[in-house]
Amino acid sequence: MGRAYDYLIVGSGLSGAVFAQEAARRGKRCLVLEKRDHIGGNVYTEELAGVTVHRYGAHIFHTDSERVWRYVNSRTACNRFVNSPLAYYRGKLYSLPFSMHTFYQLWGITRPAEARAKLAAETAPYRGREAANLEEQALRMVGPALYETLIKGYTEKQWGRPCRELPAGIIKRLPVRFTFDSNYYTSRYQGIPEAGYTALVAKLLEGAEVRLGSDFLADRAGYRALAGRTVYTGTVDSYFGYAYGPLAYRSLRFVTEVVDEADYQGVAVMNYPDLDAAYTRVIEHKHFAAGRQEKTVVTREYPQAWEAGLEPYYPVNDEANVARYRRYAAEAVDGVLFLGRLARYAYLDMDQAIGAALEAADREFGA
Numbered sequence: 001m002g003r004a005y006d007y008l009i010v011g012s013g014l015s016g017a018v019f020a021q022e023a024a025r026r027g028k029r030c031l032v033l034e035k036r037d038h039i040g041g042n043v044y045t046e047e048l049a050g051v052t053v054h055r056y057g058a059h060i061f062h063t064d065s066e067r068v069w070r071y072v073n074s075r076t077a078c079n080r081f082v083n084s085p086l087a088y089y090r091g092k093l094y095s096l097p098f099s100m101h102t103f104y105q106l107w108g109i110t111r112p113a114e115a116r117a118k119l120a121a122e123t124a125p126y127r128g129r130e131a132a133n134l135e136e137q138a139l140r141m142v143g144p145a146l147y148e149t150l151i152k153g154y155t156e157k158q159w160g161r162p163c164r165e166l167p168a169g170i171i172k173r174l175p176v177r178f179t180f181d182s183n184y185y186t187s188r189y190q191g192i193p194e195a196g197y198t199a200l201v202a203k204l205l206e207g208a209e210v211r212l213g214s215d216f217l218a219d220r221a222g223y224r225a226l227a228g229r230t231v232y233t234g235t236v237d238s239y240f241g242y243a244y245g246p247l248a249y250r251s252l253r254f255v256t257e258v259v260d261e262a263d264y265q266g267v268a269v270m271n272y273p274d275l276d277a278a279y280t281r282v283i284e285h286k287h288f289a290a291g292r293q294e295k296t297v298v299t300r301e302y303p304q305a306w307e308a309g310l311e312p313y314y315p316v317n318d319e320a321n322v323a324r325y326r327r328y329a330a331e332a333v334d335g336v337l338f339l340g341r342l343a344r345y346a347y348l349d350m351d352q353a354i355g356a357a358l359e360a361a362d363r364e365f366g367a
């Protein structure tokens with residue numbers, strides 16, 4: 001007897017949605033299962049007080065990939081948002097990433113040559129061998145003053161562990177530059193879908209059937225029997241019934257409120273590196289779109305330990321967990337494709353998730 005669908009796609013985030021679109025446009029019948037009550041995964045946006053709100057934290061699309069940029073822009077219009085976050089530390093504001101603005105704010109330095117000399121002196125005692133942990137990496141990159149002010153507290157709140165026990169790689173993505181450019185990203189393209197990410201994902205899912213509130217793990221054999229092939233974008237350890245033990249994740253709690261004033265903080269993203277505040281960031285959503293609404297909506301982001309029932313937002317890519325992940329990754333399953341941030345246990349940005357889903361579709365259907 002023929003199966004009802006060609007593809008069962010578990011998860012309606014960007015990874016699942018891009019794959020669904022690529023399959024549907026080749027005439028494949030797709031069923032997308034989503035355990036939440038909405039599509040979009042972590043890029044989900046919704047309207048609140050007339051403002052487009054990023055329910056699961058600030059999502060700023062940026063990429064160097066011509067292919068991914070064209071793919072997104074041919075399905076939705078992106079604005080020209082540039083991320084220039086600030087950090088509030090003990091009554092003073094600092095620019096991120098580390099640029100001439102930051103060096104001026106911290107040390108009163110006005111010229112690049114002075115800043116280079118100052119950073120060279122600050123980092124000299126720590127240079128030499130490879131950094132063994134995040135603290136050593138930070139001291140090598142920017143020295144003790146910047147580390148104490150802008151990195152240590154933020155990172156320890158974010159990851160719930162001392163910086164000396166965290167992998168150096170986490171902060172290698174923070175740029176250090178000697179110009180007054182405060183664009184957080186160095187990518188060639190950057191912007192945010194004007195209609196919100198949910199509209200983009202809805203467009204990607206147009207050719208597929210979507211079932212919300214449906215957990216694949218509740219009836220894996222029954223669901224798998226519906227289609228010849230399965231694309232799985234949930235957590236890889238849950239797929240295998242935690243056979244090699246659970247992988248570690250970091251979770252977050254988002255507290256959102258409508259504030260009865262036009263402008264709360266004057267910027268989309270304000271970081272709070274001080275341990276006095278339990279949250280790491282305050283997002284003011286209207287600034288992602290230069291909004292002029294009468295009220296504003298802000299979200300505070302509180303990091304927390306992950307436990308069953310919470311969303312696993314960040315993989316903890318330390319040595320032990322990466323080794324455990326490799327054991328899961330070595331388990332090939334006939335007819336199942338593992339895709340996305342959770343199934344690959346990787347800190348993928350949106351463009352990487354989209355790019356990987358397109359490449360998986362190329363392999364599946366031919367480029």
Ligand code: FAD
Binds near residue numbers: 014035
């Ligand atoms: P997800 O969005 O996690 O989607 C997986 C989906 O599968 C979810 O909807 C989940 O409910 C569903 N699912 C899981 N298990 C099951 C199951 N058993 N049955 C049914 N459904 C299931 N990237 C950027 O490029 N720029 C940013 O500024 C940025 N900011 C971020 C901020 C935060 C706080 C976080 C957590 C991530 C951020 N990212 C950012 C990364 C971005 O969110 C990801 O690249 C993207 O969401 C990955 O999509 P995905 O489909 O792989 O995963």
Ligand code: UDP
Binds near residue numbers: 154273
């Ligand atoms: N980070 C920091 N201070 C900041 C912002 C970031 O020390 O003000 C560190 C922190 O360890 C964080 C990492 O840099 O986990 C990467 O930050 P980014 O904002 O790029 O990551 P996101 O959480 O948005 O994915």
